[in-house]
Amino acid sequence: MVSPSQHEPIARSSAAVEARGIGRVFQAKGGPVTALQGIDLRIEPGELFGVLGPNGAGKSTLIKILSTLLLPTSGTASIFGLNVATETERVRRIMNIVAGGDFSGYGLLTVREQLAMFAQFYGMPYREGMRRVDGQLEAFGIADIGDRKISALSTGQRQKLNFARSFLNDPWILFLDEPTIGLDVSAARDVRSRIRAFQAEVPGRTVLLTTHYMAEADELCDRIAIVDHGRILAQGTPAELKRMVQREALFIVGLDEIPPSTPLETLRRLPGVVSIAVRDAADAGNDISGVASPMVRLAIGLRDDASLAGVITALAGAGAHLREITKSEPTLEEVFVQLVGRGIAESDAEARP
Template sequence: MPVSPTPLHSAAALAIDARNVGRVYKAKPNPIVALDGIDLTVRPGELFGLLGPNGAGKTTLIKILTTLLLPSSGTASVFGFDVERQTSQIRRIMNIVSGGEQSGYGLLQVREQLWMFSQFYGLGVREGWRRVDELIDLVGLQEQRVQKVSQLSTGQRQKLNFARGLLNDPWIFFLDEPTLGLDVSAARATRELTLAWQAAVPGRTILLTSHYMAEVDEMCDRLAIVDRGRILAIGTPAELKHRVQSESIFRLELDRLDRGVGALARLPGVISAASVAGNDNGADGERNTILVKLVLVDDGALGPVVSALAGLDAHIVSLQKSEPSLEDVFVELVGRGFEDDLTVHQNGTGLRSAGSRPADEESVAEELAGRSR
């Protein structure tokens, strides 16, 4: 049952409801299964992430949900509207921005191109110009307002693309690898804009695909890990990480441990203790601390361990709890990482802003870690 447009959407309807969605591309010698029975629900107001390597099926799912592609099997709806039969309703309440592409009418000015789309989205002339000018300011393209699209940098084009995507104030915003190919600062601006847009009005929904794990981890309320056309796990980042780590893991740095790590392993609540490395930070290169990876049944076992260390004549230099990453989750689920895919993809696009460091998994993680500090 389609939802009423006022208020923004009904809590009763799902923003996305995909049931057993399959997609097979005809190809020789064998058909390619891009989606293999996807079941997915996204609630209104969620920022939901699809995380997976290239070829996982993320973009194919977005194409189906944005009415660009028909599913081979199954059903899907957006705010209650069927993606096959009610395309016009869906197109009025959604928008899509894809990253890593050089789209745009190069001969048009930034302002002209946005205004043109405002008319395609059904806005009136005056309302169109008003939104265009506001969005140009919001995304930071004031200086490029009358510049031709062909003269924009990759990051500026993505800002323009973002502004186009926001013109019709969609209920649901599909972002397909929005930071792909952007330099670090442009990627950061894109993430900030995304979060600010969603936070501005309760109920705005975002479906984000990415293969930057730190990006998805930081931004998304929930996410699905996708590989080879199938959803392997769905949950909040914390839930997913918890799935692969039921124990508590600590990284313990001690000044000495004369009786060896075996003494720690025998303490109550300790599952395992292993010496992982030493710090050679003395001037003469002499090892002067000991690093231990300590696996406990739960956090509560840490107290007795700390007490026992005094009896072992060992002093704690540092103590850090080790959190699993989404990569650990992916490896646990799939049995492999997708670093190789990522490298190949980034090198293949060639979409990097001249003179700027391109965003990659490492830089995204660094930046997000810095922000959280």
């Protein structure tokens, strides 16, 4: 397939994605609109990198620039060392893209024909293309609808078809722009699992995912950048980002009741305890005799994990029955709120015209 006929001119970046000072300004009727400003990003080969932000944050603009659909108004970006502005043809040979809510294709073609058409566009010899088409249909569990017209597919089936198309050329870099938007839970789970499998197959395959689903970013991504108003506010692994907002160890302790001899004030004075509050009272189900058994949950903030032992000892000494102890991790939503100053749903509502 490949016949090298040119020499590499200079030392190039080994990063899968490298962006330096990327900015993008759109000319609109009301004046210039800044979609991105000063984006610096480095994604190593093999990473699954998430860009998390509300609608209008600049996520799609970033993907369009990196996938050669749009030129930046400032800065430079490269994919595996290839400049996205000037070496577009070469970049397009190693990439693919899937956008959420994508209804591309020709309704009169069957699923298999549609994929075969794209296999031609991606430069595969016919037989090799058809072999890959069948492989992807199997991998996405849509082989049974291979002869169905595109116009007769459900949203989930169409998105699986889009993914199958995007995997046809074994891209080294896959851009996923809100890929699970509009999918039901089961279809979204299938797609996420396939993305992971795709990356695991060949070391160095890289995925750049934009989403505003916090759980999706948390579950899938090796590293995440949180963007808002065209800027990267923070980037790191999900754990690193969460540590940014976690100033204390937070434990949830479930008791049948707060012992009268040990009120919360007493617990608050224990070494290492920062805060204690009743989080909720819940029905813990029936006990062994079938009698309903209530439970009180305490949210206990500690300077460190080791301080928990003193609290438990005090509670046990006062005769409390412990039902559960869990360590509470901050969520990406909490990270987002701290960085942006508002929740993602609130930001989406603001972005709507």
